[in-house]
Amino acid sequence: MGIKKIAVGGISTECSTYSPLYQNENDFVSLQGQTLLDLIGFPFDDYGIETYPVFFNRSIPGGPIESQYFRQTKDKFIAEIESLGTLDGVLLIMHGAIFVDGIDDPEGEWIEAVRCVVGEDCIISVSFDLHGQMTDKIVNNIDAFAAYRTAPHIDVEETYKRASKMLADALTNNERPIVLWAPIPLLVSGEMSSTFTEPCQSIYKNLELLDQRQGIIDSNLMVGYVWADTQRSTASAVVTCSNKNTGAEVCKIIASHYWDSRQQLKFDMRSGDISSAINSIPKNFSIIADSGDNPTAGGVGDRADVLEAALRERIEHVLFAGIASESAYNELQRGNEFNIGGSFGGGGPNLELNADEVYFEEQCAIVKVKNITIIISKRRRPFHYLTDFNSLRLKLQDYRLLVVKSGYLSPDLQGLSCPSFMALSNGAVNQDLKSIENHHRKKPAFPFQEFNEFVPEVSDGSNLLS
Numbered sequence: 001m002g003i004k005k006i007a008v009g010g011i012s013t014e015c016s017t018y019s020p021l022y023q024n025e026n027d028f029v030s031l032q033g034q035t036l037l038d039l040i041g042f043p044f045d046d047y048g049i050e051t052y053p054v055f056f057n058r059s060i061p062g063g064p065i066e067s068q069y070f071r072q073t074k075d076k077f078i079a080e081i082e083s084l085g086t087l088d089g090v091l092l093i094m095h096g097a098i099f100v101d102g103i104d105d106p107e108g109e110w111i112e113a114v115r116c117v118v119g120e121d122c123i124i125s126v127s128f129d130l131h132g133q134m135t136d137k138i139v140n141n142i143d144a145f146a147a148y149r150t151a152p153h154i155d156v157e158e159t160y161k162r163a164s165k166m167l168a169d170a171l172t173n174n175e176r177p178i179v180l181w182a183p184i185p186l187l188v189s190g191e192m193s194s195t196f197t198e199p200c201q202s203i204y205k206n207l208e209l210l211d212q213r214q215g216i217i218d219s220n221l222m223v224g225y226v227w228a229d230t231q232r233s234t235a236s237a238v239v240t241c242s243n244k245n246t247g248a249e250v251c252k253i254i255a256s257h258y259w260d261s262r263q264q265l266k267f268d269m270r271s272g273d274i275s276s277a278i279n280s281i282p283k284n285f286s287i288i289a290d291s292g293d294n295p296t297a298g299g300v301g302d303r304a305d306v307l308e309a310a311l312r313e314r315i316e317h318v319l320f321a322g323i324a325s326e327s328a329y330n331e332l333q334r335g336n337e338f339n340i341g342g343s344f345g346g347g348g349p350n351l352e353l354n355a356d357e358v359y360f361e362e363q364c365a366i367v368k369v370k371n372i373t374i375i376i377s378k379r380r381r382p383f384h385y386l387t388d389f390n391s392l393r394l395k396l397q398d399y400r401l402l403v404v405k406s407g408y409l410s411p412d413l414q415g416l417s418c419p420s421f422m423a424l425s426n427g428a429v430n431q432d433l434k435s436i437e438n439h440h441r442k443k444p445a446f447p448f449q450e451f452n453e454f455v456p457e458v459s460d461g462s463n464l465l466s
């Protein structure tokens with residue numbers, strides 16, 4: 001048996017169709033060469049497989065990707081794959097929630113283009129975020145599939161390894177797996193389907209048991225991405241298998257399990273509107289998550305709704321981490337007066353403020369206004385980890401309240417074990433799902449419509465299986 005040859009790469013982001021901030025090359029970081037192979041971290045060499053890194057472009061979630069940038073990047077990827085000559089396999093690292101104007105299924109198009117170039121004999125294994133969308137086109141063009149099993153995501157590397165191992169095994173044993181899927185007409189936010197609380201904790205734990213069945217290689221539940229008002233937006237069960245019948249059975253088990261749990265899908269934090277969040281904070285240290293503007297879910301990241309409420313209520317010793325505004329950052333470089341909020345066109349108040357103190361660190365202005373400290377970042381970014389505060393010389397113990405732009409809290413912030421509250425604020429990733437516009441999603445879909453009848457239908461991407 002000769003040396004096998006595979007290519008590795010892909011594109012990953014989440015695109016809220018409610019965000020006015022289009023993404024382009026300035027938003028993406030491109031991982032290439034050894035950096036990309038280190039990210040995957042799988043010992044393909046041990047299997048006698050040579051790995052050719054193409055590129056993996058990823059960005060902080062935001063609005064739709066500019067059509068020209070998406071097409072150019074896809075064409076470049078395909079050209080590089082083509083230049084590698086005959087390939088035995090491709091490992092694609094994707095997210096699954098890209099939106100591009102005029103393209104119904106961006107990942108499907110990307111993967112189909114790869115298939116066209118590499119031919120039918122090549123094994124394509126794909127890694128997705130569980131907040132991605134599946135389609136017939138995707139399933140039809142791949143041979144193996146693995147998605148994260150934790151949200152918040154702490155199994156990214158393991159997922160790359162699961163997808164890598166399926167590819168390595170298929171090439172070593174000359175056994176081609178099959179991918180099956182079943183859409184589930186249910187769309188909720190990641191915060192309602194955290195795998196660290198029920199019902200999803202049990203549902204995801206059960207996937208490990210389903211993997212043990214004869215004929216099953218890797219079973220998955222895709223929650224989907226709720227803030228894309230598109231035809232393809234849906235949850236789904238996706239199974240990589242060697243036996244179609246068992247695979248179909250397991251798809252139906254996962255789909256029914258999730259559907260039957262739909263009424264239990266709830267936030268795992270106390271939640272309510274901004275004023276109830278502000279009014280419920282205790283004297284001791286606590287956290288408010290400004291969830292509608294969370295940049296890691298696709299929020300714009302510059303809304304000042306919670307800041308306005310805190311100033312109005314005269315709450316002191318608050319740390320706002322953070323608000324993105326290049327214009328406010330530049331104003332503060334020149335003087336103490338600055339405007340903040342709503343500058344990216346995503347809505348919310350614009351506040352005219354005067355800084356009592358200011359210092360600059362790592363592309364951020366740290367401003368004190370009426371005993372409230374605000375981190376103003378030049379670029380959109382989250383502040384979800386303790387190192388983010390340390391590197392700005394901020395100590396959380398100096399504050400009574402931390403306001404972060406986040407949905408569910410990161411493991412770091414959860415680890416502080418303090419009272420926390422999710423503000424159901426307005427924005428591009430509004431958690432009040434029934435209030436968001438819904439023109440294109442397939443109907444019916446829970447919770448947009450209430451209904452009880454659902455019988456899972458399993459497909460191999462081309463045909464429905466009976």
Ligand SMILES: [Zn+2]
Pocket residue numbers: 129130131151153190
């Ligand atoms: Zn995700």
